[in-house]
Amino acid sequence: MEIGTLILVTLFQIAVVLGVVLLSVAYMTYAERKVLSFMQDRLGPMEVGPYGLLQPIADGLKLFFKEDIVPAGANKIIFALAPILCLIPALIGFAVVPYNGEYSLLGQSLGVITDLNVGLLYIFAFASVGAYGVILAGWASNSKYSLLGGLRSAAQVISYELALGLSIVGVLLLSESLSLKQITVAQDGGFWHWNVWLQPVAFVTYVIASVAETNRLPFDMPEAESELVAGFFTEYSGMRFAFFFLAEYANMILVSCLASVLFLGGYEAPFEFLNFLPGFVWLAIKTWALLFFFIWIRGTFPRVRFDQLMAFGWKVLIPVTLANILVTSIGVYIYNN
Amino acid sequence: MGLIRTIFMTELVKGLKLVFTQMFKPYCTLQYPHVKHEIPDGYRGVMSLLRYEDGTERCVGCSLCEAACPSNCIKVVSDEVPGQPLVRYAKEYYLDISRCVFCGFCTEACPVDALAMTKVYELSVYDRAELMFDKEKLYALGEQFLEDGKAFLMAHHMDDGTLYPGEGLGDNRYHFPPVDESSGGHRPAVVGLTKEDTAVEEYAQP
Numbered sequence: 001m002e003i004g005t006l007i008l009v010t011l012f013q014i015a016v017v018l019g020v021v022l023l024s025v026a027y028m029t030y031a032e033r034k035v036l037s038f039m040q041d042r043l044g045p046m047e048v049g050p051y052g053l054l055q056p057i058a059d060g061l062k063l064f065f066k067e068d069i070v071p072a073g074a075n076k077i078i079f080a081l082a083p084i085l086c087l088i089p090a091l092i093g094f095a096v097v098p099y100n101g102e103y104s105l106l107g108q109s110l111g112v113i114t115d116l117n118v119g120l121l122y123i124f125a126f127a128s129v130g131a132y133g134v135i136l137a138g139w140a141s142n143s144k145y146s147l148l149g150g151l152r153s154a155a156q157v158i159s160y161e162l163a164l165g166l167s168i169v170g171v172l173l174l175s176e177s178l179s180l181k182q183i184t185v186a187q188d189g190g191f192w193h194w195n196v197w198l199q200p201v202a203f204v205t206y207v208i209a210s211v212a213e214t215n216r217l218p219f220d221m222p223e224a225e226s227e228l229v230a231g232f233f234t235e236y237s238g239m240r241f242a243f244f245f246l247a248e249y250a251n252m253i254l255v256s257c258l259a260s261v262l263f264l265g266g267y268e269a270p271f272e273f274l275n276f277l278p279g280f281v282w283l284a285i286k287t288w289a290l291l292f293f294f295i296w297i298r299g300t301f302p303r304v305r306f307d308q309l310m311a312f313g314w315k316v317l318i319p320v321t322l323a324n325i326l327v328t329s330i331g332v333y334i335y336n337n
Numbered sequence: 338m339g340l341i342r343t344i345f346m347t348e349l350v351k352g353l354k355l356v357f358t359q360m361f362k363p364y365c366t367l368q369y370p371h372v373k374h375e376i377p378d379g380y381r382g383v384m385s386l387l388r389y390e391d392g393t394e395r396c397v398g399c400s401l402c403e404a405a406c407p408s409n410c411i412k413v414v415s416d417e418v419p420g421q422p423l424v425r426y427a428k429e430y431y432l433d434i435s436r437c438v439f440c441g442f443c444t445e446a447c448p449v450d451a452l453a454m455t456k457v458y459e460l461s462v463y464d465r466a467e468l469m470f471d472k473e474k475l476y477a478l479g480e481q482f483l484e485d486g487k488a489f490l491m492a493h494h495m496d497d498g499t500l501y502p503g504e505g506l507g508d509n510r511y512h513f514p515p516v517d518e519s520s521g522g523h524r525p526a527v528v529g530l531t532k533e534d535t536a537v538e539e540y541a542q543p
Contacts, residue, residue: 039356043366300356301349 009108017094017113025249026056032295039299066238071142078140083243085133089126090250096122097257098181100267100279112181119180124165131157138232149231152306153215153222159313160212166321167205170328171195171262184266191270196263201324203263205317210255214248216294218301219309252294260286376456379492381439383457384432385479387486390502395451398427402443402452410436411443432475434460435468450497453486
Protein backbone atom coordinates (compact mmCIF):
# COMPACT_ATOMS: atom_id res chain seq x y z
CA MET A 1 0.00 0.00 0.00
CA GLU A 2 2.99 2.23 0.61
CA ILE A 3 3.96 2.12 -3.03
CA GLY A 4 0.35 2.84 -4.05
CA THR A 5 0.05 6.02 -2.00
CA LEU A 6 3.52 7.06 -3.11
CA ILE A 7 2.57 6.82 -6.76
CA LEU A 8 -0.72 8.56 -6.14
CA VAL A 9 0.85 11.40 -4.24
CA THR A 10 3.63 11.85 -6.81
CA LEU A 11 1.12 11.95 -9.62
CA PHE A 12 -0.86 14.53 -7.71
CA GLN A 13 2.23 16.69 -7.28
CA ILE A 14 3.16 16.35 -10.92
CA ALA A 15 -0.34 17.27 -12.00
CA VAL A 16 -0.46 20.31 -9.77
CA VAL A 17 3.02 21.59 -10.61
CA LEU A 18 2.61 21.01 -14.34
CA GLY A 19 -0.82 22.60 -14.29
CA VAL A 20 0.50 25.67 -12.54
CA VAL A 21 3.48 25.90 -14.87
CA LEU A 22 1.42 25.59 -18.05
CA LEU A 23 -1.09 28.12 -16.79
CA SER A 24 1.78 30.43 -15.94
CA VAL A 25 3.24 30.00 -19.38
CA ALA A 26 -0.06 30.89 -21.00
CA TYR A 27 -0.58 33.91 -18.79
CA MET A 28 3.04 34.91 -19.17
CA THR A 29 2.25 35.70 -22.79
CA TYR A 30 -0.62 37.87 -21.61
CA ALA A 31 1.48 39.51 -18.90
CA GLU A 32 4.24 40.29 -21.35
CA ARG A 33 1.86 41.95 -23.77
CA LYS A 34 0.18 43.99 -21.06
CA VAL A 35 3.32 45.10 -19.24
CA LEU A 36 5.10 45.94 -22.47
CA SER A 37 2.07 47.94 -23.57
CA PHE A 38 1.93 49.95 -20.39
CA MET A 39 5.58 50.75 -20.76
CA GLN A 40 4.84 51.98 -24.26
CA ASP A 41 1.87 54.20 -23.32
CA ARG A 42 -0.73 51.89 -24.78
CA LEU A 43 -3.19 49.32 -23.47
CA GLY A 44 -2.49 45.86 -24.89
CA PRO A 45 -5.23 43.24 -25.21
CA MET A 46 -8.54 44.58 -23.90
CA GLU A 47 -11.25 42.95 -26.00
CA VAL A 48 -11.30 39.25 -25.17
CA GLY A 49 -12.76 38.94 -21.70
CA PRO A 50 -12.55 41.71 -19.11
CA TYR A 51 -9.31 43.62 -19.65
CA GLY A 52 -8.24 40.97 -22.13
CA LEU A 53 -7.82 38.24 -19.52
CA LEU A 54 -9.07 35.47 -21.83
CA GLN A 55 -6.58 36.41 -24.55
CA PRO A 56 -4.26 33.41 -24.00
CA ILE A 57 -7.19 31.05 -24.42
CA ALA A 58 -8.15 32.77 -27.66
CA ASP A 59 -4.54 32.53 -28.83
CA GLY A 60 -4.34 28.87 -27.96
CA LEU A 61 -7.55 28.05 -29.80
CA LYS A 62 -6.40 30.00 -32.83
CA LEU A 63 -3.07 28.18 -33.01
CA PHE A 64 -4.84 24.88 -32.52
CA PHE A 65 -7.02 25.39 -35.55
CA LYS A 66 -4.33 26.63 -37.91
CA GLU A 67 -3.21 24.60 -40.87
CA ASP A 68 -0.15 22.48 -40.28
CA ILE A 69 2.29 23.18 -43.11
CA VAL A 70 5.39 21.06 -43.57
CA PRO A 71 7.77 22.54 -46.14
CA ALA A 72 8.65 20.40 -49.14
CA GLY A 73 12.03 18.77 -48.73
CA ALA A 74 11.94 19.04 -44.98
CA ASN A 75 12.91 16.01 -42.98
CA LYS A 76 9.47 15.10 -41.64
CA ILE A 77 10.50 13.13 -38.58
CA ILE A 78 12.98 15.65 -37.28
CA PHE A 79 10.68 18.50 -38.23
CA ALA A 80 8.06 16.99 -35.95
CA LEU A 81 10.57 16.09 -33.25
CA ALA A 82 12.23 19.49 -32.84
CA PRO A 83 9.41 21.34 -31.03
CA ILE A 84 9.03 18.46 -28.62
CA LEU A 85 12.77 18.51 -27.95
CA CYS A 86 12.46 22.20 -27.12
CA LEU A 87 9.45 21.99 -24.87
CA ILE A 88 9.99 18.87 -22.79
CA PRO A 89 13.35 19.81 -21.24
CA ALA A 90 11.88 23.13 -20.17
CA LEU A 91 9.01 21.43 -18.39
CA ILE A 92 11.05 18.58 -17.00
CA GLY A 93 13.29 20.92 -15.01
CA PHE A 94 10.42 21.60 -12.64
CA ALA A 95 10.65 18.10 -11.21
CA VAL A 96 13.41 19.06 -8.80
CA VAL A 97 12.39 22.58 -7.84
CA PRO A 98 11.21 22.70 -4.22
CA TYR A 99 7.97 24.60 -4.28
CA ASN A 100 7.10 24.44 -0.60
CA GLY A 101 8.54 23.59 2.76
CA GLU A 102 7.87 20.10 4.10
CA TYR A 103 4.23 19.19 4.39
CA SER A 104 2.61 15.80 4.49
CA LEU A 105 -0.30 14.29 2.61
CA LEU A 106 -1.58 10.75 3.02
CA GLY A 107 1.40 9.92 5.20
CA GLN A 108 3.96 10.98 2.60
CA SER A 109 6.07 14.05 3.10
CA LEU A 110 5.96 16.40 0.13
CA GLY A 111 7.43 19.75 -0.84
CA VAL A 112 9.26 18.82 -3.99
CA ILE A 113 8.32 16.30 -6.66
CA THR A 114 11.63 14.52 -6.27
CA ASP A 115 14.62 15.62 -4.30
CA LEU A 116 17.48 14.40 -6.46
CA ASN A 117 20.80 14.82 -4.78
CA VAL A 118 22.18 16.03 -8.12
CA GLY A 119 19.21 18.22 -8.86
CA LEU A 120 21.09 21.17 -10.32
CA LEU A 121 23.14 19.00 -12.64
CA TYR A 122 19.93 17.36 -13.83
CA ILE A 123 18.45 20.73 -14.77
CA PHE A 124 21.51 21.86 -16.70
CA ALA A 125 21.78 18.55 -18.49
CA PHE A 126 18.24 18.94 -19.76
CA ALA A 127 18.76 22.56 -20.72
CA SER A 128 21.52 21.39 -23.04
CA VAL A 129 19.10 19.01 -24.71
CA GLY A 130 16.95 22.05 -25.40
CA ALA A 131 19.73 23.41 -27.56
CA TYR A 132 19.40 20.29 -29.73
CA GLY A 133 15.81 21.15 -30.42
CA VAL A 134 16.81 24.55 -31.75
CA ILE A 135 19.49 23.25 -34.11
CA LEU A 136 17.29 20.45 -35.39
CA ALA A 137 14.43 22.87 -36.01
CA GLY A 138 16.67 25.15 -38.01
CA TRP A 139 18.15 22.34 -40.06
CA ALA A 140 15.04 20.29 -40.67
CA SER A 141 13.12 23.21 -42.12
CA ASN A 142 15.08 23.17 -45.36
CA SER A 143 15.21 26.96 -45.48
CA LYS A 144 18.01 29.52 -45.44
CA TYR A 145 16.50 31.72 -42.75
CA SER A 146 15.83 28.85 -40.43
CA LEU A 147 19.26 27.35 -40.82
CA LEU A 148 21.07 30.59 -40.12
CA GLY A 149 18.77 31.39 -37.24
CA GLY A 150 19.21 27.93 -35.79
CA LEU A 151 22.98 28.08 -36.00
CA ARG A 152 23.10 31.50 -34.42
CA SER A 153 20.81 30.44 -31.65
CA ALA A 154 22.81 27.31 -30.97
CA ALA A 155 26.06 29.27 -30.81
CA GLN A 156 24.49 31.75 -28.44
CA VAL A 157 22.96 29.11 -26.21
CA ILE A 158 26.09 27.05 -25.75
CA SER A 159 28.23 30.12 -25.09
CA TYR A 160 25.98 31.42 -22.38
CA GLU A 161 25.34 28.02 -20.88
CA LEU A 162 28.96 28.06 -19.75
CA ALA A 163 28.51 31.39 -18.05
CA LEU A 164 25.27 30.13 -16.50
CA GLY A 165 26.88 27.01 -15.10
CA LEU A 166 29.94 28.80 -13.81
CA SER A 167 27.94 31.51 -12.09
CA ILE A 168 26.20 29.04 -9.82
CA VAL A 169 29.40 27.34 -8.71
CA GLY A 170 29.70 30.04 -6.08
CA VAL A 171 26.32 29.04 -4.67
CA LEU A 172 27.41 25.42 -4.66
CA LEU A 173 30.52 26.30 -2.70
CA LEU A 174 28.40 28.06 -0.12
CA SER A 175 25.74 25.39 0.33
CA GLU A 176 27.95 22.33 -0.30
CA SER A 177 25.24 20.43 -2.13
CA LEU A 178 23.72 20.08 -5.60
CA SER A 179 20.27 19.32 -4.27
CA LEU A 180 18.01 22.32 -4.65
CA LYS A 181 16.24 21.55 -1.42
CA GLN A 182 19.52 21.64 0.51
CA ILE A 183 20.40 24.92 -1.14
CA THR A 184 17.10 26.40 -0.04
CA VAL A 185 17.55 25.11 3.49
CA ALA A 186 21.08 26.54 3.61
CA GLN A 187 19.58 30.00 3.05
CA ASP A 188 17.35 29.67 6.06
CA GLY A 189 17.07 32.66 8.31
CA GLY A 190 15.25 35.39 6.48
CA PHE A 191 16.14 38.19 4.11
CA TRP A 192 19.75 38.75 5.13
CA HIS A 193 20.75 35.11 4.78
CA TRP A 194 19.87 34.86 1.13
CA ASN A 195 22.65 34.03 -1.29
CA VAL A 196 22.20 37.23 -3.25
CA TRP A 197 23.99 39.19 -0.53
CA LEU A 198 26.90 36.78 -0.50
CA GLN A 199 27.10 36.35 -4.27
CA PRO A 200 25.95 39.60 -5.89
CA VAL A 201 28.24 39.25 -8.93
CA ALA A 202 27.06 35.71 -9.50
CA PHE A 203 23.44 36.86 -9.34
CA VAL A 204 23.99 39.53 -11.96
CA THR A 205 25.87 37.21 -14.32
CA TYR A 206 23.25 34.52 -13.79
CA VAL A 207 20.47 36.89 -14.80
CA ILE A 208 22.35 38.13 -17.86
CA ALA A 209 23.23 34.60 -18.94
CA SER A 210 19.66 33.45 -18.48
CA VAL A 211 18.35 36.29 -20.64
CA ALA A 212 20.73 35.07 -23.34
CA GLU A 213 19.83 31.43 -22.79
CA THR A 214 16.15 32.01 -23.38
CA ASN A 215 16.75 34.11 -26.52
CA ARG A 216 15.17 37.23 -25.07
CA LEU A 217 15.91 40.83 -25.92
CA PRO A 218 18.58 42.24 -25.83
CA PHE A 219 20.02 38.90 -26.90
CA ASP A 220 17.33 37.77 -29.31
CA MET A 221 19.34 37.80 -32.53
CA PRO A 222 18.19 34.28 -33.45
CA GLU A 223 14.59 35.29 -33.57
CA ALA A 224 15.20 38.88 -34.59
CA GLU A 225 11.79 39.55 -35.96
CA SER A 226 12.72 42.15 -38.47
CA GLU A 227 15.89 40.55 -39.68
CA LEU A 228 15.50 36.82 -39.96
CA VAL A 229 11.72 36.66 -40.33
CA ALA A 230 11.39 34.44 -37.30
CA GLY A 231 14.74 32.72 -37.12
CA PHE A 232 14.75 29.03 -36.60
CA PHE A 233 10.99 28.68 -36.35
CA THR A 234 10.16 30.49 -39.58
CA GLU A 235 8.66 27.45 -41.23
CA TYR A 236 6.54 26.32 -38.32
CA SER A 237 2.81 26.93 -38.10
CA GLY A 238 -0.09 26.01 -35.90
CA MET A 239 0.47 23.85 -32.88
CA ARG A 240 4.19 23.33 -33.52
CA PHE A 241 4.73 27.06 -33.48
CA ALA A 242 2.77 27.15 -30.25
CA PHE A 243 5.17 24.56 -28.84
CA PHE A 244 8.19 26.74 -29.58
CA PHE A 245 6.48 29.69 -28.04
CA LEU A 246 5.57 27.66 -24.97
CA ALA A 247 9.11 26.34 -24.81
CA GLU A 248 10.56 29.84 -24.75
CA TYR A 249 8.27 30.99 -21.98
CA ALA A 250 8.62 27.77 -20.01
CA ASN A 251 12.38 28.19 -20.18
CA MET A 252 12.01 31.73 -18.91
CA ILE A 253 9.91 30.57 -15.99
CA LEU A 254 12.36 27.78 -15.24
CA VAL A 255 15.40 30.06 -15.09
CA SER A 256 13.51 32.59 -12.98
CA CYS A 257 12.41 29.83 -10.64
CA LEU A 258 15.99 28.63 -10.40
CA ALA A 259 17.24 32.12 -9.69
CA SER A 260 14.69 32.44 -6.89
CA VAL A 261 15.74 29.11 -5.42
CA LEU A 262 19.49 29.63 -5.76
CA PHE A 263 19.82 33.27 -4.85
CA LEU A 264 16.61 34.56 -3.34
CA GLY A 265 15.79 31.92 -0.77
CA GLY A 266 13.25 29.76 -2.62
CA TYR A 267 10.01 29.21 -0.77
CA GLU A 268 11.09 31.10 2.34
CA ALA A 269 9.44 34.32 3.37
CA PRO A 270 11.85 37.26 3.63
CA PHE A 271 10.81 38.22 7.14
CA GLU A 272 9.38 36.17 10.00
CA PHE A 273 6.14 38.06 10.30
CA LEU A 274 5.27 37.33 6.67
CA ASN A 275 5.09 33.62 7.31
CA PHE A 276 1.32 33.47 7.00
CA LEU A 277 1.67 33.13 3.22
CA PRO A 278 2.54 29.53 2.24
CA GLY A 279 5.88 28.72 0.65
CA PHE A 280 4.75 28.29 -2.92
CA VAL A 281 3.23 31.77 -2.88
CA TRP A 282 6.63 33.22 -1.98
CA LEU A 283 8.31 31.23 -4.72
CA ALA A 284 5.68 32.50 -7.15
CA ILE A 285 6.17 36.09 -6.04
CA LYS A 286 9.94 35.91 -6.48
CA THR A 287 9.64 34.16 -9.84
CA TRP A 288 7.15 36.70 -11.14
CA ALA A 289 9.33 39.57 -9.91
CA LEU A 290 12.18 38.19 -12.01
CA LEU A 291 9.86 37.63 -14.96
CA PHE A 292 8.77 41.25 -14.68
CA PHE A 293 12.43 42.13 -14.82
CA PHE A 294 12.76 40.10 -18.03
CA ILE A 295 9.89 42.01 -19.60
CA TRP A 296 11.27 45.28 -18.29
CA ILE A 297 14.60 44.56 -19.96
CA ARG A 298 12.81 43.71 -23.18
CA GLY A 299 11.08 47.06 -23.16
CA THR A 300 14.24 49.03 -22.56
CA PHE A 301 17.27 47.78 -24.41
CA PRO A 302 18.08 47.58 -28.12
CA ARG A 303 19.22 44.35 -29.65
CA VAL A 304 22.87 43.35 -29.28
CA ARG A 305 24.64 42.51 -32.52
CA PHE A 306 25.70 38.92 -32.87
CA ASP A 307 29.46 39.45 -32.76
CA GLN A 308 29.06 41.78 -29.80
CA LEU A 309 26.95 39.09 -28.16
CA MET A 310 29.58 36.39 -28.60
CA ALA A 311 32.37 38.73 -27.52
CA PHE A 312 30.44 39.64 -24.39
CA GLY A 313 29.71 36.02 -23.50
CA TRP A 314 33.23 34.72 -23.94
CA LYS A 315 35.40 37.70 -23.11
CA VAL A 316 33.46 39.30 -20.29
CA LEU A 317 31.02 36.95 -18.61
CA ILE A 318 33.21 33.86 -18.35
CA PRO A 319 36.25 35.63 -16.87
CA VAL A 320 33.96 37.42 -14.41
CA THR A 321 32.36 34.18 -13.29
CA LEU A 322 35.75 32.51 -12.97
CA ALA A 323 36.96 35.41 -10.86
CA ASN A 324 33.84 35.04 -8.74
CA ILE A 325 34.59 31.36 -8.15
CA LEU A 326 38.14 32.24 -7.13
CA VAL A 327 37.06 34.90 -4.66
CA THR A 328 34.29 32.73 -3.24
CA SER A 329 36.61 29.77 -2.68
CA ILE A 330 39.14 31.94 -0.90
CA GLY A 331 36.34 33.45 1.18
CA VAL A 332 34.92 30.06 2.15
CA TYR A 333 38.35 28.75 3.07
CA ILE A 334 39.11 31.73 5.28
CA TYR A 335 35.63 31.60 6.86
CA ASN A 336 35.98 27.94 7.71
CA ASN A 337 39.31 28.45 9.45
CA MET B 338 33.48 57.78 -11.97
CA GLY B 339 34.34 56.77 -15.50
CA LEU B 340 35.67 53.45 -14.26
CA ILE B 341 32.49 52.70 -12.34
CA ARG B 342 30.45 53.61 -15.39
CA THR B 343 32.48 51.30 -17.58
CA ILE B 344 32.37 48.37 -15.21
CA PHE B 345 28.81 48.64 -13.98
CA MET B 346 27.23 50.21 -17.07
CA THR B 347 25.19 52.61 -15.00
CA GLU B 348 23.52 54.18 -18.02
CA LEU B 349 21.57 50.94 -18.29
CA VAL B 350 19.99 51.70 -14.94
CA LYS B 351 18.96 55.12 -16.16
CA GLY B 352 17.17 53.55 -19.09
CA LEU B 353 15.46 51.01 -16.86
CA LYS B 354 14.25 53.70 -14.49
CA LEU B 355 12.81 55.77 -17.34
CA VAL B 356 10.88 52.84 -18.75
CA PHE B 357 9.60 51.92 -15.31
CA THR B 358 8.24 55.40 -14.64
CA GLN B 359 6.68 55.40 -18.08
CA MET B 360 4.52 52.50 -17.01
CA PHE B 361 2.51 54.69 -14.70
CA LYS B 362 1.83 57.50 -17.10
CA PRO B 363 -1.56 57.65 -18.80
CA TYR B 364 -2.08 55.70 -21.99
CA CYS B 365 -2.97 57.30 -25.27
CA THR B 366 -5.04 54.53 -26.82
CA LEU B 367 -8.55 55.29 -28.07
CA GLN B 368 -10.52 52.09 -27.51
CA TYR B 369 -12.29 52.35 -30.81
CA PRO B 370 -15.57 50.53 -30.98
CA HIS B 371 -16.48 51.56 -27.44
CA VAL B 372 -15.15 55.11 -27.69
CA LYS B 373 -15.21 57.07 -30.91
CA HIS B 374 -13.63 60.34 -32.01
CA GLU B 375 -15.61 63.55 -31.87
CA ILE B 376 -16.28 64.33 -35.55
CA PRO B 377 -16.03 68.02 -36.51
CA ASP B 378 -18.67 69.70 -38.66
CA GLY B 379 -16.67 70.01 -41.85
CA TYR B 380 -15.82 66.29 -41.91
CA ARG B 381 -16.17 64.67 -45.31
CA GLY B 382 -18.07 61.47 -44.58
CA VAL B 383 -20.44 59.65 -46.88
CA MET B 384 -22.62 61.64 -49.33
CA SER B 385 -26.32 62.24 -48.96
CA LEU B 386 -29.01 63.94 -51.02
CA LEU B 387 -31.09 66.62 -49.33
CA ARG B 388 -34.65 67.83 -49.82
CA TYR B 389 -36.40 71.15 -49.36
CA GLU B 390 -38.55 71.88 -46.34
CA ASP B 391 -41.69 70.70 -48.12
CA GLY B 392 -40.16 67.41 -49.19
CA THR B 393 -39.37 68.24 -52.82
CA GLU B 394 -36.12 66.72 -54.01
CA ARG B 395 -33.42 69.33 -54.40
CA CYS B 396 -31.48 67.54 -57.10
CA VAL B 397 -32.29 68.89 -60.58
CA GLY B 398 -30.27 66.31 -62.50
CA CYS B 399 -27.76 68.81 -63.90
CA SER B 400 -24.84 66.31 -63.71
CA LEU B 401 -22.37 68.93 -62.51
CA CYS B 402 -21.39 66.51 -59.76
CA GLU B 403 -20.82 63.79 -62.33
CA ALA B 404 -18.53 66.09 -64.25
CA ALA B 405 -16.63 67.20 -61.16
CA CYS B 406 -16.01 63.77 -59.72
CA PRO B 407 -12.34 62.77 -60.14
CA SER B 408 -13.14 59.09 -59.74
CA ASN B 409 -16.08 59.03 -62.19
CA CYS B 410 -18.26 57.29 -59.67
CA ILE B 411 -21.50 59.28 -60.11
CA LYS B 412 -24.08 58.58 -62.79
CA VAL B 413 -27.08 60.86 -63.24
CA VAL B 414 -30.05 60.29 -65.49
CA SER B 415 -32.33 63.30 -65.53
CA ASP B 416 -35.89 63.74 -66.66
CA GLU B 417 -38.67 66.33 -66.76
CA VAL B 418 -40.90 66.57 -63.74
CA PRO B 419 -44.23 65.30 -65.04
CA GLY B 420 -46.61 68.24 -65.29
CA GLN B 421 -43.96 70.98 -65.07
CA PRO B 422 -42.11 71.09 -68.40
CA LEU B 423 -39.43 73.63 -67.38
CA VAL B 424 -38.41 71.86 -64.17
CA ARG B 425 -36.14 68.83 -64.17
CA TYR B 426 -35.16 66.27 -61.55
CA ALA B 427 -32.84 63.30 -61.34
CA LYS B 428 -34.72 60.16 -62.34
CA GLU B 429 -31.79 57.91 -61.49
CA TYR B 430 -28.77 58.76 -59.40
CA TYR B 431 -26.05 56.22 -58.76
CA LEU B 432 -23.05 56.83 -56.59
CA ASP B 433 -20.46 54.09 -56.24
CA ILE B 434 -19.10 54.50 -52.72
CA SER B 435 -16.46 51.83 -53.29
CA ARG B 436 -14.80 54.13 -55.85
CA CYS B 437 -15.43 57.37 -54.01
CA VAL B 438 -12.41 59.17 -52.56
CA PHE B 439 -14.51 61.52 -50.41
CA CYS B 440 -12.92 64.62 -51.87
CA GLY B 441 -16.08 66.72 -51.74
CA PHE B 442 -15.82 68.10 -55.30
CA CYS B 443 -19.34 66.97 -56.04
CA THR B 444 -20.76 68.89 -53.10
CA GLU B 445 -18.81 71.97 -54.18
CA ALA B 446 -20.15 71.63 -57.71
CA CYS B 447 -23.80 71.25 -56.84
CA PRO B 448 -25.61 74.54 -57.50
CA VAL B 449 -28.70 73.79 -55.45
CA ASP B 450 -27.24 72.39 -52.23
CA ALA B 451 -28.58 68.94 -53.00
CA LEU B 452 -25.44 67.04 -52.07
CA ALA B 453 -24.00 67.22 -48.59
CA MET B 454 -21.50 65.06 -46.74
CA THR B 455 -22.39 63.49 -43.43
CA LYS B 456 -20.22 62.26 -40.57
CA VAL B 457 -20.62 58.57 -41.40
CA TYR B 458 -17.36 56.69 -42.04
CA GLU B 459 -18.23 53.15 -41.03
CA LEU B 460 -19.27 51.70 -44.37
CA SER B 461 -18.26 48.03 -44.10
CA VAL B 462 -20.69 45.60 -45.73
CA TYR B 463 -20.69 41.87 -46.31
CA ASP B 464 -21.89 42.14 -49.90
CA ARG B 465 -20.03 44.49 -52.22
CA ALA B 466 -23.16 45.18 -54.28
CA GLU B 467 -24.50 47.17 -51.35
CA LEU B 468 -21.82 49.76 -51.97
CA MET B 469 -23.48 51.05 -55.14
CA PHE B 470 -25.75 53.68 -53.59
CA ASP B 471 -28.87 54.52 -55.57
CA LYS B 472 -31.19 57.47 -55.26
CA GLU B 473 -33.36 55.94 -52.54
CA LYS B 474 -30.38 55.12 -50.37
CA LEU B 475 -28.91 58.59 -50.76
CA TYR B 476 -32.15 60.37 -49.95
CA ALA B 477 -32.66 58.03 -46.98
CA LEU B 478 -29.18 58.95 -45.74
CA GLY B 479 -30.06 62.58 -46.24
CA GLU B 480 -33.17 62.24 -44.15
CA GLN B 481 -31.35 60.33 -41.41
CA PHE B 482 -28.41 62.70 -41.20
CA LEU B 483 -30.13 65.95 -42.19
CA GLU B 484 -28.60 68.05 -39.43
CA ASP B 485 -25.11 66.72 -40.16
CA GLY B 486 -25.48 67.49 -43.86
CA LYS B 487 -26.70 71.01 -43.20
CA ALA B 488 -23.90 71.62 -40.71
CA PHE B 489 -21.42 70.43 -43.35
CA LEU B 490 -22.67 72.91 -45.92
CA MET B 491 -22.63 75.73 -43.39
CA ALA B 492 -19.13 74.85 -42.26
CA HIS B 493 -17.82 74.86 -45.81
CA HIS B 494 -19.64 78.08 -46.74
CA MET B 495 -21.45 76.33 -49.56
CA ASP B 496 -24.95 77.12 -48.32
CA ASP B 497 -27.32 79.21 -50.43
CA GLY B 498 -29.61 80.57 -47.76
CA THR B 499 -32.33 77.96 -48.14
CA LEU B 500 -31.00 75.48 -45.59
CA TYR B 501 -32.41 77.12 -42.49
CA PRO B 502 -35.17 79.32 -43.91
CA GLY B 503 -36.16 82.16 -41.67
CA GLU B 504 -33.04 82.04 -39.53
CA GLY B 505 -31.21 84.54 -41.67
CA LEU B 506 -28.12 82.40 -41.66
CA GLY B 507 -25.38 82.47 -44.26
CA ASP B 508 -25.83 82.77 -47.93
CA ASN B 509 -22.45 81.98 -49.33
CA ARG B 510 -23.17 80.57 -52.71
CA TYR B 511 -23.10 82.41 -56.01
CA HIS B 512 -26.62 82.96 -57.27
CA PHE B 513 -27.48 83.10 -60.93
CA PRO B 514 -28.62 86.64 -61.68
CA PRO B 515 -32.43 87.11 -61.76
CA VAL B 516 -34.06 87.46 -65.12
CA ASP B 517 -34.92 91.09 -65.90
CA GLU B 518 -38.57 91.24 -67.14
CA SER B 519 -38.20 94.78 -68.53
CA SER B 520 -35.50 93.69 -70.93
CA GLY B 521 -37.81 91.12 -72.52
CA GLY B 522 -36.47 88.09 -70.75
CA HIS B 523 -32.79 88.69 -71.35
CA ARG B 524 -30.41 88.61 -68.46
CA PRO B 525 -28.21 91.63 -67.71
CA ALA B 526 -24.58 91.00 -68.43
CA VAL B 527 -23.46 91.76 -64.90
CA VAL B 528 -25.60 91.78 -61.81
CA GLY B 529 -26.54 95.30 -60.68
CA LEU B 530 -25.38 97.28 -63.72
CA THR B 531 -27.87 99.16 -65.97
CA LYS B 532 -27.56 100.80 -69.36
CA GLU B 533 -26.72 104.20 -67.91
CA ASP B 534 -23.82 102.79 -65.91
CA THR B 535 -22.25 101.29 -68.94
CA ALA B 536 -22.56 104.40 -71.16
CA VAL B 537 -19.28 105.77 -72.47
CA GLU B 538 -18.50 109.49 -72.61
CA GLU B 539 -18.58 111.24 -76.01
CA TYR B 540 -15.16 111.81 -77.46
CA ALA B 541 -14.45 115.49 -77.27
CA GLN B 542 -12.07 117.25 -79.59
CA PRO B 543 -9.26 118.91 -77.71
